[in-house]
Amino acid sequence: MIMYSLDPGGIESFVVNLIEHLNLSKMQVDVCIFNKRQEEKAFYEDRVLAAGVRVIKLWEGKNHYIGYFSRRKWLRKYLKQNRYDIVHIHGGFADDALDCLAAHGCGAERIILHSHMAGLKLSRQTWVQLALHYAMRALHVANLFATDYFACSKEAAAWMFGARCVDRTRLIPNGIVAEDFLYSESDRQAYRRLLQLEDFFVIGNVGRLSGEKNQIFLVEILCRILQDKNNCCLLILGEGEEKKNIEERAVALGVADRVKIVDNRYDVRRCYQAMDVFVMPSLVEGFGIACIEAQISGLKCIVSDRLPETTNITGTVSYLSLEQQADGWAEEILRVCGSKRLALSAEILKDADIRIEHSAHLVEEYYYAGSME
Numbered sequence: 001m002i003m004y005s006l007d008p009g010g011i012e013s014f015v016v017n018l019i020e021h022l023n024l025s026k027m028q029v030d031v032c033i034f035n036k037r038q039e040e041k042a043f044y045e046d047r048v049l050a051a052g053v054r055v056i057k058l059w060e061g062k063n064h065y066i067g068y069f070s071r072r073k074w075l076r077k078y079l080k081q082n083r084y085d086i087v088h089i090h091g092g093f094a095d096d097a098l099d100c101l102a103a104h105g106c107g108a109e110r111i112i113l114h115s116h117m118a119g120l121k122l123s124r125q126t127w128v129q130l131a132l133h134y135a136m137r138a139l140h141v142a143n144l145f146a147t148d149y150f151a152c153s154k155e156a157a158a159w160m161f162g163a164r165c166v167d168r169t170r171l172i173p174n175g176i177v178a179e180d181f182l183y184s185e186s187d188r189q190a191y192r193r194l195l196q197l198e199d200f201f202v203i204g205n206v207g208r209l210s211g212e213k214n215q216i217f218l219v220e221i222l223c224r225i226l227q228d229k230n231n232c233c234l235l236i237l238g239e240g241e242e243k244k245n246i247e248e249r250a251v252a253l254g255v256a257d258r259v260k261i262v263d264n265r266y267d268v269r270r271c272y273q274a275m276d277v278f279v280m281p282s283l284v285e286g287f288g289i290a291c292i293e294a295q296i297s298g299l300k301c302i303v304s305d306r307l308p309e310t311t312n313i314t315g316t317v318s319y320l321s322l323e324q325q326a327d328g329w330a331e332e333i334l335r336v337c338g339s340k341r342l343a344l345s346a347e348i349l350k351d352a353d354i355r356i357e358h359s360a361h362l363v364e365e366y367y368y369a370g371s372m373e
Helices: 012-023 045-050 062-079 093-101 127-138 141-145 154-161 164-170 185-194 215-225 241-251 267-273 289-296 324-337 344-348 356-369
Strands: 030-035 053-057 084-092 110-115 148-151 169-171 199-206 232-237 260-262 277-280 301-304 319-320
Touching: 012 045, 012 084, 030 241, 045 053, 045 164, 053 127, 062 154, 084 093, 084 154, 093 110, 093 127, 093 141, 093 148, 093 154, 093 241, 093 267, 127 141, 141 154, 148 154, 148 356, 154 164, 154 169, 154 289, 164 169, 169 277, 185 267, 199 215, 199 267, 215 241, 215 324, 232 267, 241 260, 267 289, 277 289, 301 324, 319 324
Parallel strands: 030 053, 084 110, 110 148, 148 169, 199 232, 199 277, 232 260, 277 301, 301 319
Antiparallel strands: none
């Protein structure tokens, strides 16, 4: 398996869970990541090693743009020296097909390109990546070198491979270990004390702090809610390049004392318990696994209509347009304020599509089934 890193993130969390549920008595799995700091241990490294999987760290280089090309050179060299039957590439952009090019001719019978994203916000920092993405997709580079297409949703398939390729893409749901997210009153009280949230109505969000996740909009929503409900606060779990912008926006709106951003040292599974409502105003989402986790935790979820409707496993998720602005979102949050936590049925927990065991089974089937062609 090839992926950019083993640091906190949605792709990384899914892949680690997947590895832990594969039948490793039938296969040898190695994980190859690219690293600027090879001596540092990655966030998920211990879990991967404990599963009996090797972690291969290839040098990317300190310069991002040079590293973009040099890491493929190192990848090709490694794959030529260490022959694999299957190369499974986890990514989010059409230019990840360059990893397929690196793997091509290195002895692999199967080269799988797996899409985990459904878009990227245009900015001064992302325009180069977006240009490369659309160029590679238009040139159908993936079709030249990948034997199989995987995606977490139809939206992610269309983003990576183009709308015409959705039908030839195998959908692998982003399953979770459902039981880990079940509501616990003792965890709720413990984490509300730990995070100093005991007296607040807590709006929660989990995800990388990035433009696509749109957490800065949550600050505007909070500001509006505080006009009607003064014991409200915002809890965001995640790390990323947008943290400074979110904090500066909170200061500008005078709500910095009501915004708490915590990193991945905290147990995300238990932090859901500290929340009262889950809000996810993403601009784009490949799937939105955090919405599933929040529902399993019994939370009412208010999310953008950019999330696939397949995320609504309880039938209680509210999908809002971002065109409604902060007032509309605040109104919906206030509407569910005071609602009882969801009591999940046994049928929902048994739903195959949300379980990592099902995802692992689908991946194993394809590992052994041969090409989709």
